[in-house]
Amino acid sequence: MTSTASPVTAAVLVAAGRGLRAGGGVPKQWRLLGDRPVAAHSAQLLADHPRLSRVVLVVHPDDLEAAPWATDLGLEIVPGGDSRSASVRAGLEALEGQAQNVLIHDAARPGLTAEIVDAVIDALETAPGAAPALAVTDALWRGTEGRVAGVQARDGLWRAQTPQGFHLEAILAAHRAATTQAADDVEVALASGLEVAIVPGDERNRKITEAADFELARQLMGSGMDIRTGNGFDVHRFGDGDRVVLCGVAVPHARGLAGHSDADVGLHALSDAIYGALAAGDIGQHFPPSDPTWKGAESRIFLSHAADLARERGFAITHLDCTLICEQPKIGPHAETMRGRVAEIAGIDMERVSVKATTSERLGFTGREEGIAALATATLVAG
Secondary structure (H helix, E strand, O other), X not given: OOOOOOOOEEEEEEEOOOOOOOOOOOOHHHOEEOOXXXXXXXXXXXXXXXXXXXXXXXXXXXXXXXXXXXXXXXXXXXXXXXXXXXXXXXXXXXXXXXXXXXXEEEOOOOOOOXXXXXXXXXXXXXXXXXXXXXXXXXXXEEEEOOEEEEEEOOOOOEEEOOOEEEEHHHHHHHHHHOOOOOOOHHHHHHHOOOOEEEEEOOOOOOOOXXXXXXXXXXXXXXXXXXXXXXXXXXXXXXXOOOEEEEOOEEEEOOOEEOOOOOOOHHHHHHHHHHHHHOOOOOHHHHOOOOOHHHOOOOOHHXXXXXXXXXXXXXXXXXXXXXXXXXXXXXOHHHHHHHHHHHHHHHOOOHHHEEEEEEOOOOOHHHHOOOEEEEEEEEEEXXX
């Protein structure tokens, strides 16, 4: 009695796109979804799947350091090309001779399930290609200039998903022979004459494209939000001058505030609150006072940097709150202007910004009118 060993199956995880339509200031695959980046969700599942021997992560050449978690998962990182097809081909060539079958998955689909992986691998026993899909159930229209121009029969139509699986040598040859760009690897396979079987997809395995898709992905995957809160506190003493700058607004006063920059205690406290929520140090680490570059600098630079850093790490700033502590000048007449300025600098809606003031009842250095203090809180939410 003879037995045949199962074909070795590997996977290519394509994460080389540069699309920013989903917001966040970085490619969607590097934005946080719950407690980790979008790409890490499917990477973890593929790395843990017992029927996969290797996983190649294909990234843009500028993103070779974007996935420090990949090494821990045992992934091999390969630089991609100038198109999706080129990136897939780079991943396939890295596996050439190392496996008989390959699964090609888009990193922007974080809701991949082990059941889909198994179904695709099983289908490759009887077909050179296999891919998950969902039958189209909605009515379909054809439209022209914003008007319904006709209806389209939905019989036999499917919504394609990934991973799309193939016999490795066959799909690599198909990619090498391709002369035009394709929407996915099934199109490449069909152009080369390969038969592709359809296996059941899953609604959770949706592709993230727009900003709203992040919330939908969290709901479908049951992924909790990552909510961060940070505090900031700053003090500056009074010095020479005829105005103080508070929360980005110049307020006339008999004295100014002394400091290395423009001594805006409000923006300093807000910046440190954001840095704190990110566990990213404080202003002094990002803009050392020993560096003459920042002598007299406008503090909007610090808040803008902190806000950009939050977005780069996949967080939305959902609320900023600043309390200015002083006897003079009076903050009330300027509070709304300050709110607007903070919102503008941080790139958020004014309704998400609070600026208020209090005195210390003539106690302490602020009560003696020796300076001004500020206390701030920032709330950040991943995704």
